[in-house]
Amino acid sequence: MDGFTALADPTRRQIVELLSTGEKDAGTIASHFPISKPAISRHLANLREGGIVQMRPDAQRRVYSLRTEGLRDVETWLHRYRSTWSEKLDVLETALEEMK
Amino acid sequence: MDGFTALADPTRRQIVELLSTGEKDAGTIASHFPISKPAISRHLANLREGGIVQMRPDAQRRVYSLRTEGLRDVETWLHRYRSTWSEKLDVLETALEEMK
DNA sequence: GCGTTAATTAACGATTTTGTTAAGTTATTG
DNA sequence: CAATAACTTAACAAAATCGTTAATTAACGC
Numbered sequence: 001m002d003g004f005t006a007l008a009d010p011t012r013r014q015i016v017e018l019l020s021t022g023e024k025d026a027g028t029i030a031s032h033f034p035i036s037k038p039a040i041s042r043h044l045a046n047l048r049e050g051g052i053v054q055m056r057p058d059a060q061r062r063v064y065s066l067r068t069e070g071l072r073d074v075e076t077w078l079h080r081y082r083s084t085w086s087e088k089l090d091v092l093e094t095a096l097e098e099m100k
Numbered sequence: 101m102d103g104f105t106a107l108a109d110p111t112r113r114q115i116v117e118l119l120s121t122g123e124k125d126a127g128t129i130a131s132h133f134p135i136s137k138p139a140i141s142r143h144l145a146n147l148r149e150g151g152i153v154q155m156r157p158d159a160q161r162r163v164y165s166l167r168t169e170g171l172r173d174v175e176t177w178l179h180r181y182r183s184t185w186s187e188k189l190d191v192l193e194t195a196l197e198e199m200k
Numbered sequence: 201g202c203g204t205t206a207a208t209t210a211a212c213g214a215t216t217t218t219g220t221t222a223a224g225t226t227a228t229t230g
Numbered sequence: 231c232a233a234t235a236a237c238t239t240a241a242c243a244a245a246a247t248c249g250t251t252a253a254t255t256a257a258c259g260c
């Protein structure tokens with residue numbers, strides 16, 4: 001599962017929001033949702049496969065945290081196609097300015 | 101279908117890439133892919149529902165183009181959770197600086 | 201109006217996703 | 231080392247997604 005697909009599910013996006021306040025173990029994450037632990041476990045695996053979160057074992061616990069790089073990759077893709085022509089011209093202008 | 105889900109499919113992302121070079125009608129878009137026209141038509145409907153593209157009728161043709169605002173909404177969500185603490189502190193510092 | 205062109209909607213099958221409960225794994229603790 | 235705690239993996243049902251072909255709608259152009 002790629003990063004975009006990982007972020008397509010609303011529950012997984014809520015997990016991202018939750019982790020933005022700091023790392024949390026699987027049980028704590030699950031306690032915030034009305035679905036079963038195995039379901040959350042799978043969502044976490046998907047987020048991990050998509051490069052959106054990372055996991056660190058701590059005794060029996062598995063501590064999850066956001067993976068900034070993964071989120072940035074998705075953001076970079078978007079930015080590339082989001083920017084308007086005027087913005088692209090600005091970038092071009094800056095580049096030309098630097099060449100002089 | 102929301103914006104994130106619309107962007108989860110690889111074909112739909114390729115359509116976004118294609119439209120980044122300028123608006124195109126449905127037939128032209130379909131000619132770039134190995135799948136049927138109805139399949140492309142559905143992908144376009146999904147992208148439209150997700151606010152990623154917009155459509156303008158031109159006689160029998162339907163001309164599609166990127167909707168920058170929709171892409172920016174997704175990007176904004178990502179940016180909110182992507183930024184690292186040091187970046188957030190930079191923003192805070194700037195804000196404090198302005199208050200002085 | 202009639203045939204043609206451009207595209208969407210309908211009907212349907214194959215595959216994937218998302219959830220559930222039950223069973224298995226790994227580490228801690230008395 | 232037996233019992234417990236924290237998760238994940240397995241097996242499976244329900245729902246959604248994605249593709250195909252056939253039928254339908256809408257707009258030209260003679």
